[in-house]
Amino acid sequence: MSGRQGYDVVVDVDAEGDLGHTDLNDDLEFHNSTFDTNPTRGGPKVAPDQPSTFGAPPSSSSKRYLWSITFYQQFFALDSAALLLRCRSALYPRANFLDVLDGNPDLYGPFWIATTVIVILFMTGTISQYLAETGKGHFAYDFRLLSGAAGLVYGYTLFIPLGLWGVLRWFGSEGANLLECWALYGYGNLIWIPVALVSWSPLTALNYAFVAVGFGLSATFLIRNLYPIISATDAKISRILLIVVLVLHAGLAIAIKILFFAHGSPAAKDGTQLPDPIGDGNKDAGSVVRMLLRV
Template sequence: MASTKDPFQFQEFEEADNLLEANRDAVTISIEDGDVKPEKQRKAASFSPDDDPLGSDDKTELLSGQKKSAPFWTFEYYQRFFDIETYHVKERIIGSMLPWPGKNFIHVYLRRNPDLYGPFWICTTLVFAVAISGNIANFLVNLGRPDYKYTPEFQKVTIAATAIFSYAWLVPLALWGFLLWRTNKTLNLVSYSFMEIVCVYGYSLSIYIPAVVLWIVPSEWLRWFSIVVALCLSGSVLLTTFWPAVRDDQPKIIITILSTIVVLNILLAVGCKTYFFSQPKLASQLHSVALTEVTKSST
């Protein structure tokens, strides 16, 4: 006989009643109570776009992928040029010392991400290398003379810093201004930013650091040989980099720009060698001539 009791009828369970009787202070929630929501849902529902810590301008810049850069006169502008990994600096130094024909230093190594960390420390290291090597070379040349007393020439640091940092900053500034002017005249020229040109010039000086160390040896042929090698490597980096920027210009402009780049590079190398490493020998010769004349006049 079929049961007359409806199987879908709600039934009360005795266990639930027993639990409620045991703990009468318990809070019960009905499934029909739509006002009770979990705390996270209430917080999410009460969130307003106006409470977003990011302003509407910042969100627009982030979504569009464009962030306003700081003005060039602030520290924030130059801070990003010192944010570079060590292996990138090492890669760029090796690339400047071992240039390959047809490889543009900016396109291969910088990739629109120039830095000032490497050029700054390369120039600083070169300044102290020139000054210290010049003092050591002076000491070795005059070693053995009874009337010689070694005196450190600290002014050489100032002179070396003025020459090297002027070359690493003023020459790129003039070159950047000239290329910018020629780009406005000829629209199909390749343009480089000022920081990219500074970066190229800074890294191109790295080959002179080992060359300057070799200048300590009192051998003129070794010094000139190292100068020629350093000039060829450094000049190759500069010429292969700036050739695409001027190759579509007038022939006279091309010859003028490339010749100026090479001549200024030669003047820096030969000038440092002549002033810091040839002067002690010249002073020694002048001193010997003066002593000879004094001896002759006394007799």
């Protein structure tokens, strides 16, 4: 066979003619597959970057969690270092305060700042009244100053941000967050602590200057941080809201000056001791002050 090529194959066969152990079934074991088993069964899946809702816990099986203390503890869980950082950023703003909050607004700082402002307003307002009535007979403390300060500061810090948040949500601002609004206004009150500490002097012009500085700094703080949120609405609406924010804040500053640091006001038994701030000879503001204090 000249056209064929042959191959020689050598096979080693044992004496019994067995080619090797080929019974594989004796060495194999089969198990049920676990590929379809959920390793996290029994526990909830948590997305690490899932946005949080308004203070709601990750999972709540109870419909009454709003009435539990643990629900509100998360808004007061703030260490001293974070509190000092936020206070410093409110007094010396170098960055947007909402960036400092970093998506974790608190109510601990706003509550104690507002409470401190109330106590200091009562103390310095009493000192201002005492200096105005020195030599005019027995001096009596007027605790309406304390209740007036509490109503003014707590009411402003609670209801103005709430109303602003509601209006922003009504006009479609998705960036509005109620807790951030409360935190922003709460930390914005910090400037009134040093203002109240130095505004007890009998020098009316100096007191007006101190209050004006406090108003300017706190208003700048509010507008700077609220503008990105308010500007998300219609241009006309945003301008109106900015003006309303400034007017309401100016009302707070004027109320602080007139109610607590005007000579003889608001504890004066008559309105004759009030200064004439606009120089038109009208000193009937005492009746207005007394009316406000009765509310």
